[in-house]
Amino acid sequence: MPPTSTASLPASEAVDTISGLVVDQNARPVERATVRIQATGNLTSSNKQGRFSLCGLEPGKIVTVSAWKDLYYCAKQETVKQPAKELKLILRLYQTNDNPNYSWVPPTGENSCYSCKPGVTQVWLENDAHSKSAVNPRFLTMYNGADINGKRSPLTRFIQTRDYGRIPIPPDLTQAYFGPSYKLDFPKTTGNCGACHIPGAAIADPYGVDPNQISGLRQEVADIFGVHCDFCHKVAAVSLDPQSNLPYPNMPSVLSMDIRRPFPEDKERYQLFFGTFDDDNVPQEDIKLPLIAQSQFCAPCHYGKFWDTVVYNSFGEWLSRPYSDPLSGKTCQQCHTPAPTPPPSPP
Secondary structure (H helix, E strand, O other): OOOOOOOOOOHHHOOOOEEEEEEEOOOOEOOOOEEEEOOOOOEEEOOOOOEEEEOOOOOOOEEEEEEEOOOEOOEEEEEEEOOEEEEEEEEOEOOOOOOOOOOOOOOOOOOOHHHHOHHHHHHHHHHOHHHHOOOOHHHHHHHHOEOOOOOEOOOOEEEEEOOOEEEEEOOOOOOOOOOOOHHHHOOOOOOOOHHHHOHHHHOOOOOOOOHHHHHOOOHHHHHHHOOOHHHHOOEEEEOOOOOOOOOOOOOOHHHHEEEOOOOOOOOOOOOOEEEOOOOOOOOOOEEEOHHHHOHHHHHHHOOEEEOOEEEEOHHHHHHHOHHHOOOOOOOHHHHHOOOOOOOOOOO
16 A cells, blocks of 8 residues: 555645654664554555655644564554654664574463453463363373273284285274374383473474373463463464475474574563564564464464375365455364454444
8 A cells, every 4th residue: 555645635635634753763764664643544655765654643632653574573653643744763673593592481470471462362261172182081082092081902913914014903802992192102211292292392303292291281381381371473484385385394393493492681672572463562572473373373283294194184174165365265263263343432
C-alpha cells in the first residue's frame, strides 16, 4: 500500500495527518515498512525515502503509531497527537543466531507467561494438548510399550533371515501384551521422539532426550521442556522439501526448525517473541512473523516419515485436501487456534 497523502484533497476536506520517517538502527531509511495507528486498520507503507503519511484521523485524538517490517522488531511512538510531522520510528533487526544458554520463560509461576498474559495462558493450560506433550500418558505408554500403570509388553523378538537380515516377528500373545513401542524395538537408545514432544530439551540433543526422565520431573519443570509458549514463539523458520512441500524424512521438529533464543545481556535485543501482530506493545521484544499464521509452521511436528514409512501425517493430510488451497482453504491455525471474537462495542 503506498503512503497516504492529503496533498490532493481540497481544503474543505483536509483532515489531520501524522507524517514522518522510518529508519533502521543506523539511521538509514527503511522502505515498505508497515506503519499503523495501533490496533486499527488505518495503515500505510513507507516509501523509498522511508517517509510515510497517515490521514483520516480524529482531530486532536492521542494515538500510538507503530512500524514493522519483516526481519525487524516492532517499533512504536506513543502519545502522538495529530497533526504531527517528522515523527521518527526506528526499526532494529532481530538476531540471526541462537543462544543455547538462554533460560526459557516458564508457562506459570514468577516472571512467566501467565504473569504477563494470564487469560491466554489459562486457555492454553486447560485446552491445548501441547501443554502436556512431555507428560501425556498416551505418548508415554506408546513410547514404553506399557499401560498407564507401567505394565510393559515383552521386548520385540527378532529373527535373522538370509535375504532381509534381522527382522521383527509378531509378539507372543501367550504373554501379557500392551501394544508396540519404540523402546520395545530399541531398548538401548532413546530415539528422536523427544524432538517433537520435548523440543525445549531436544534442541541440543535430538536423539538423546529420554521422555521418561522428563516426565518424572516436577510439573512446572516438565512444562518448560515440553511444547510451551516460549518455545513456539522462538521458531523463526522451518525447513521443508521444495519438491513435496513436506518436511524431509527423519527430520522431525527441532531438526527442521530455525530457533532463535535471545541474548538477555544485549540491551537493544534482550528478548524475542515471534507473533502475528505488526503493532505490538513491546519494542525490542516482539516481532510479526508471517510464518506463524501459516500451516507450514506446524509441519515439522505434524508430519513424520521414518525409514520410508509415513508414521504420522496430519500436515500431509491438510496439504492434500482442498483446505490447503490458498484462496478458498483454511490454515491449521484458523481452525485450531482461531482469533478470539472481539467484544461488542458499547452502545
